[in-house]
Amino acid sequence: MSDRRTISVTINGETFEREVETRLTLSDFIRHECLLTGTHVGCEHGVCGACTILLNGQTARSCLMLAVQADGQEIRTVEGIAPNDQELHPLQQAFQDNHGLQCGYCTPGMLTTLLEFLEENPDPTEREVREAISGNLCRCTGYQGIVAAALDAAKRLQAGA
């Protein structure tokens, strides 16, 4: 018989209280219980990085965590990056302006990873950006547009700070 617990997780400022199986992955919780489908699942073994979310401000692979481990914690997903429905975050805008995405599937993980990185390193070199996203696979872009977007976003964020 499956073991069930009631958990309460705050995602992008909204609190979700659900009774879940203890074995439910955090990615499935976010996607299929909270219906925030912007976070994607690409490998379910922690290599591709598509499912990366911010857990209390730090990146985490939501496919490698259980939902119950996030009980009482704060999560930010791709849906919680833009300031409002009309505007993009400077990082998102830089992705559009530098052709940093094609199919869009790896993009949520790239954005969350880079959000954390650019906070820690607001003025990175290209090599540092490439290292920062080395745990996120993109099969479409060859990373060139993503790296350009990250460097451009760093400038925009610094100018806006």
Next chain:
Amino acid sequence: MGAKMFGARVPRLEDPRLLTGRGSYTDDFHLPGMLEAAFVRSPHSHAKINGIDTSAALAHDGVVAVYTSADLPEYLRDKTVPFQVPNPAISQPFQQRLLEGREVCFAGEPIALVVADTRYNAEDAATLVEIDYDILPGAADCKSALEDGAPMCHSTSSNNEGAKYIVGYGDVEKAFAEAHLKHREEYWIHRGGGFAIENRAVVAEYDEIDDMLTIWSATQSPFLVKQNVVDMLGWESDKVRVIAPDVGGGFGPKTVYYVEEALIPVIAKDLGRPVKWIEDRRENFLATNMERDQYWEMEIAVDADGKLLGVRGKMIHDTGAYMPWGIISPYISATTLPGPYVLPTYELETRVALTNKVAVTPVRGAGRPQAVFAMERLMDRAADKLGLDRAEIRRRNLIPTEEMPYALGLIFRDGKPMTYDSGDYPKCQAEALRIADYDGFRARQETARAEGRHIGIGVANYVEGTGLGPFEGATVRIQPSGRICIYTGGGDSGQGHWTTLAQVCADKFGVGVEDIDVQKGDTGKIASGVGTFASRIAVNAGSSVHLASNEVREKAIKVAAHMLEAAEEDMDIEDGRVFVKGSDLSVPLSDVARAVQGMPGFSLPGGVEPGLEATHYFSPSQSSYCNGTAVVEVEVDPDTGYVDILNYSMAHDSGTLINPFVVDGQVQGAVAQGVGNALLEWMIYDDNANPVSATFAEYLLPSAPETPNVDVTHVESPTPINPLGVKGAGEGGTIPAAAAIIAAIEDALSPWDVQISGAPLTPSMIVQKVHSGR
């Protein structure tokens, strides 16, 4: 009038949705009452099935049904996936059954399907299906599979040869007899896959009230899915709708039709509830088609000046256990080999080997990277033996521009004689060498060597038939709101069709791309379609949008002329308004669209047909040939085998560019896949054909640190084959990559006289080669 859109570096309209998590991929659908499916797949590469016991699985929590072959409706039990592209050269066109109940022929072949309330319960129950196997030996690699005494891929066959054919032209014997220099070598390119980050996915819903079956599939080709569902399941065509929603990458493997795309709809109808199946990454490694594995035994003949006299040889192509797309990939390989060169004689015998592995169908590049690898390595060898520069031997053999169109003497996969329609190969190579500073390289190499660093340079050329027929279509409709909507059949898996097709249309009405919507990949929105593969959408759908937009424009002018009581020839369209030139009389397109909706009892203005819309299906007379040159500079660490790509330059000619921003992205991404083919991606099987590298920890995709920036320069030779002058751009980056990278590594390691005849080349292989040369 707004800025010209066609040809401009327009940022993509697709992006804001995808950047804010508002995309809708197949796994994002949550339909009321939906069930989830999990497959039971063969853990053996080859085995006979003696019996299947599903009782424990059926008893598991949440399980609604378990299907084996015997549980399918009788007419489906022995039905195989339709054979998509027959060819007389194919002698054993084995095709997969929906569920295999007798003999499984690759590890990953589906045997049973469990449907449950949640995927967790479905997967749990799948492990409870008990299957009694007799394990059989497997045919593991394509070369030994064709030798006497090899294990049979299918126990009903007496040999593993699936197809055999010879292509060529000219008197090869004579050419070789008269040659100044000959070189013979064997090349092996290993198996790899598309590995889109989104795996395959299918959701199906049967609506009893409408008797309508709707299928959402992460496919490149919703119309092929529909056609196959109709053929295979015997449903009426107008009762099936297939939608490719947002698709998270394609790269070829999502072009073809899979058994899962037939089974999920069958079961959704059978159970009367929507069913979802989401492939996991392990299944993707086991059961999604791959490509590349080919073994080439080749010989080149040149004269004293390095001019080509002939190329001949044999190639063995691994097709896996089934042939859903026949011999498309190896046939493309065979016809790609001559490339951009004047090759007076050519003969290639191809044998297609059945092996106990997942089927081979096109992956980005589609048979071309292997052929280009063989040809470009031969060119390098001939240059080295003659003491000629590797770029110079190529230059001497390139087809002169004035000889375009150039008839090759071969028949392409579209059944038409191969005629290169246009292109400036000498200019393309010269441009690539220029941006790579090829002339300055030897000095750089000398300096580096003095510092103890080993750098090398490689050059590779290719020609690629793109814009494959038979057609793709588009409906262009101006709505009463004034917004323009374009409908087209191929799905989008990241190519940016919305933006580029809007660019083709926008200038006809003087509007911005943001005034245009593009609905793609939905069989409910346009009557016919083919799909997004073979670098064909810009050519086929783009031309259709162009033609349909022109027709809508003419109609708008005709109706507006009637409304404004002016002469048609005095009218033009700008800023979304039809106006009388030299006056301030005008009418917005929204009013024109409303006028042709009709008013009860009144004739339509100008006697036109209703609706401000037009549909065109563009059919090219033949493929349009794209080409390019890659020049790669690498640094190799002889002690660790690490390869650092210092410079990657590419001159790329895909004809007229609709959006250079998007084309650059296509080239960059395609190069990255070529980097994988050259250095990382190797699907490994054991001696019995069981997969060994079935995770991303064992099969490595290029990640950001080892993927180079690509310096792309565009040479634009418009094709006369379509009204836009465009050629395909999605695959060119991949095609010459492995050939150029491997050549560069070899050049870097020339102090050890290293020779490289295969790809991928891993660090340990490099270290071994350096050691044996030391």
